[in-house]
Amino acid sequence: xxxxxxxxxxxxxxxxxxxxxxxxxxxxxxxxxxxxxxxxxxxxxxxxxxxxxxxxxxxxxxxxxxxxxxxxxxxxxxxxxxxxxxxxxxxxxxxxxxxxxxxxxxxxxxxxxxxxxxxxxxxxxxxxxxxxxxxxxxxxxxxxxxxxxxxxxxxxxxxxxxxxxxxxxxxxxxxxxxxxxxxxxxxxxxxxxxxxxxxxxxxxxxxxxxxxxxxxxxxxxxxxx
Amino acid sequence: xxxxxxxxxxxxxxxxxxxxxxxxxxxxxxxxxxxxxxxxxxxxxxxxxxxxxxxxxxxxxxxxxxxxxxxxxxxxxxxxxxxxxxxxxxxxxxxxxxxxxxxxxxxxxxxxxxxxxxxxxxxxxxxxxxxxxxxxxxxxxxxxxxxxxxxxxxxxxxxxxxxxxxxxxxxxxxxxxxxxxxxxxxxxxxxxxxxxxxxxxxxxxxxxxxxxxxxxxxxxxxxxxxxxxxxxxxxxxxxxxxxxxxxxxxxxxxxxxxxxxxxxxxxxxxxxxxxxxxxxxxxxxxxxxxxxxxxxxxxxxxxxxxxxxxxxxxxxxxxxxxxxxxxxxxxxxxxxxxxxxxxxxxxxxxxxxxxxxxxxxxxxxxxxxxxxxxxxxxxxxxxxxxxxxxxxxxxxxxxxxxxxxxxxxxxxxxxxxxxxxxxxxxxxxxxxxxxxxxxxxxxxxxxxxxxxxxxxxxxxxxxxxxxxxxxxxxxxxxxxxxxxxxxxxxxxxxxxxxxxxxxxxxxxxxxxxxxxxxxxxxxxxxxxxxxxxxxxxxxxxxxxxxxxxxxxxxxxxxxxxxxxxxxxxxxxxxxxxxxxxxxxxxxxxxxxxxxxxxxxxxxxxxxxxxxxxxxxxxxxxxxxxxxxxxxxxxxx
Numbered sequence: 001x002x003x004x005x006x007x008x009x010x011x012x013x014x015x016x017x018x019x020x021x022x023x024x025x026x027x028x029x030x031x032x033x034x035x036x037x038x039x040x041x042x043x044x045x046x047x048x049x050x051x052x053x054x055x056x057x058x059x060x061x062x063x064x065x066x067x068x069x070x071x072x073x074x075x076x077x078x079x080x081x082x083x084x085x086x087x088x089x090x091x092x093x094x095x096x097x098x099x100x101x102x103x104x105x106x107x108x109x110x111x112x113x114x115x116x117x118x119x120x121x122x123x124x125x126x127x128x129x130x131x132x133x134x135x136x137x138x139x140x141x142x143x144x145x146x147x148x149x150x151x152x153x154x155x156x157x158x159x160x161x162x163x164x165x166x167x168x169x170x171x172x173x174x175x176x177x178x179x180x181x182x183x184x185x186x187x188x189x190x191x192x193x194x195x196x197x198x199x200x201x202x203x204x205x206x207x208x209x210x211x212x213x214x215x216x217x218x219x220x221x222x223x224x225x
Numbered sequence: 226x227x228x229x230x231x232x233x234x235x236x237x238x239x240x241x242x243x244x245x246x247x248x249x250x251x252x253x254x255x256x257x258x259x260x261x262x263x264x265x266x267x268x269x270x271x272x273x274x275x276x277x278x279x280x281x282x283x284x285x286x287x288x289x290x291x292x293x294x295x296x297x298x299x300x301x302x303x304x305x306x307x308x309x310x311x312x313x314x315x316x317x318x319x320x321x322x323x324x325x326x327x328x329x330x331x332x333x334x335x336x337x338x339x340x341x342x343x344x345x346x347x348x349x350x351x352x353x354x355x356x357x358x359x360x361x362x363x364x365x366x367x368x369x370x371x372x373x374x375x376x377x378x379x380x381x382x383x384x385x386x387x388x389x390x391x392x393x394x395x396x397x398x399x400x401x402x403x404x405x406x407x408x409x410x411x412x413x414x415x416x417x418x419x420x421x422x423x424x425x426x427x428x429x430x431x432x433x434x435x436x437x438x439x440x441x442x443x444x445x446x447x448x449x450x451x452x453x454x455x456x457x458x459x460x461x462x463x464x465x466x467x468x469x470x471x472x473x474x475x476x477x478x479x480x481x482x483x484x485x486x487x488x489x490x491x492x493x494x495x496x497x498x499x500x501x502x503x504x505x506x507x508x509x510x511x512x513x514x515x516x517x518x519x520x521x522x523x524x525x526x527x528x529x530x531x532x533x534x535x536x537x538x539x540x541x542x543x544x545x546x547x548x549x550x551x552x553x554x555x556x557x558x559x560x561x562x563x564x565x566x567x568x569x570x571x572x573x574x575x576x577x578x579x580x581x582x583x584x585x586x587x588x589x590x591x592x593x594x595x596x597x598x599x600x601x602x603x604x605x606x607x608x609x610x611x612x613x614x615x616x617x618x619x620x621x622x623x624x625x626x627x628x629x630x631x632x633x634x635x636x637x638x639x640x641x642x643x644x645x646x647x648x649x650x651x652x653x654x655x656x657x658x659x660x661x662x663x664x665x666x667x668x669x670x671x672x673x674x675x676x677x678x679x680x681x682x683x684x685x686x687x688x689x690x691x692x693x694x695x696x697x698x699x700x701x702x703x704x705x706x707x708x709x710x711x712x713x714x715x716x717x718x719x720x721x722x723x724x725x726x727x728x729x730x731x732x733x734x735x736x737x738x739x740x741x742x743x744x745x746x747x748x749x750x751x752x753x754x755x756x757x758x759x760x761x762x763x764x765x766x767x768x769x770x771x772x773x774x775x776x777x778x779x780x781x782x783x784x785x786x787x788x789x790x791x792x793x794x795x796x797x798x799x800x801x802x803x804x805x806x807x808x809x810x811x812x813x814x815x816x817x818x819x820x821x822x823x824x825x826x827x828x829x830x831x832x833x834x835x836x837x838x839x840x841x842x843x844x845x846x847x848x849x850x851x852x853x854x855x856x857x858x859x860x861x
Contacts, residue, residue, distance in 0.1 A: 065235075
């Protein structure tokens, strides 16, 4: 009953306001319009020289990178949704959003919720021009979702499932439901030297350096820029 | 994939490092990128306006002209830039598309020009951004409608009569387009006159005239001069009946005609008279008969055949049906509401005229349309208040749908104006085309004369040659080659029509319509590949009679051939070599090729190329005796 009375009162008040508007003849804009976001985040990166010093790219490469970046994100920052969207466009068959989320966190070293050009270029510098140790360290950070210094099975399973999600449904051979789990078990078999159920950074680097395939493939993406 | 995604590809590839420790199998080799990685600036010169852009920008859309290797065709080595001889204003928008990924439609540009530019640069219009898509679609639809209208108008109105039209068709055409023949025009004006007479007679009939001797009361003229009016009415109705029957006879589809609005109006206009004739002079029935006479006023609607404005009005009302319906509905609602209110407001008053709610309807209508007769007036204060609200709201309600109707009318009216303007323009254009055609024919004939003279005397040719441009020379040479190919010659209209007069009745040629000869002739003179054009021309010639296409909208010469003939030769002579066929140039009497029929016409065009351009079926002789037998042109 009280609810009804309250609604009635609200209705009467609204009617009175409308009448008032009619009488005064002015069209008052809705309040909601004023909540337009006046704060357009616009971020400028540091100077070209500083960036060149910080990363392993030369000026020309930085220019190319920045032009592409600025064209897509005129405001100078990438937020997670845009990131997911961009990444999904490369993998239209499956769902790349989960993996993009982990990637985003890996790029966003400061956990600010958005990637600036410096973060972007720093990560790229490591991935493309960094030493083996740096690359492996970055990968470890990617897998270590909660940044506690260990990779446990759950984290690994999440990552692997995210990667398998990118494949989509139509694969050959048909994707079985326990494929991620098997994959994670194999991974831990290889990486977890002391069998304590978690993989630390040293274990990880050591195991990867043992594996020739991994070492070789790390050189694959160097000519990307 | 969207353009900008390409710029993120390096990032996506770099992020793939994250998969490497997990990989079950070895990674494939990366693709070797041979193209120069350095991003260079390209210069694009569009009609003098220089645009510069990164190569990467253009490479974003590889299936367009600028993004693919097609642009290399436009590369100018000397200036090291890509040159396009197109509109620089439009190019701005095209280039912006590459830059931003969104194609915008500039509102001030013509839609067709824009479409042409898009087609040239290989961009599909479907990717126009949402912001401009609606505008683009509207304009495009409008343009297409306009084109459809124009082609319709072209075909419909002043198209020349097809050659074999029955009297019935001619009659129908005369009725539909009065300005095609004088008789039709006369008939048109006569009927118009009689409609006016009939309507005026109806009106004057009721005017009171001076009473005849011995009477006091004023009589309406209709009763005083009953016979005169009856005679006039009879005459009008006779004319209308005759017209209706003629139309019915001439109509291509009688059922459709009988269902059409104009025909119904015609029937309604003449029915009362006949009913009046049939009905007896009975007192009871004549009351009903008088009512029928009202229908005679419908004759005025017959004017809509004569007046375009009336037709437009009718069409507008029809197309605004929804707005009118809305108007009516809202008015009805308002009337009912206000009538009820007024009735109950005025109920108590003594001697109130608001006797019932339906009675109040009248007051409400009169007030809402701001007429205010004053026969019903509220007395109470409440009644007056509501009455004033009623009149104010009436103005509002009526004013709302009116602009829509007005804009519809204006649009339709302008469309009609445009149709008329197009017709006038068309006439001028046709005249100009005819003149141009005659000019080129004459020029070509002149060229050939000069050629012949040049064979004999080289000096005089030099003079004539100077007056013609290089283009004309080459064009004439081409036409000459065509003549040699087909072994026919070009002539002008006059000569041809003279020869046509002398053709015999034994005309075995198919009277193909001007269309096929148009097609044939079109191919004759415009061929990018001369050899193929000759062959095609020859084959087309073979299957159609060459007819002078009067009033066609061709811009180039039509192949006009005079057909004189010799008695049919036997087959052996048909294989005479081309070199035996000589145009008798010395003869000013352009005897054209002679066409003989191989019976049966086995040489229908087939796809095998003829061994020589004119394998002798067309023979030319210096025939001085013309037998007036024209025969079918057989194929080569």
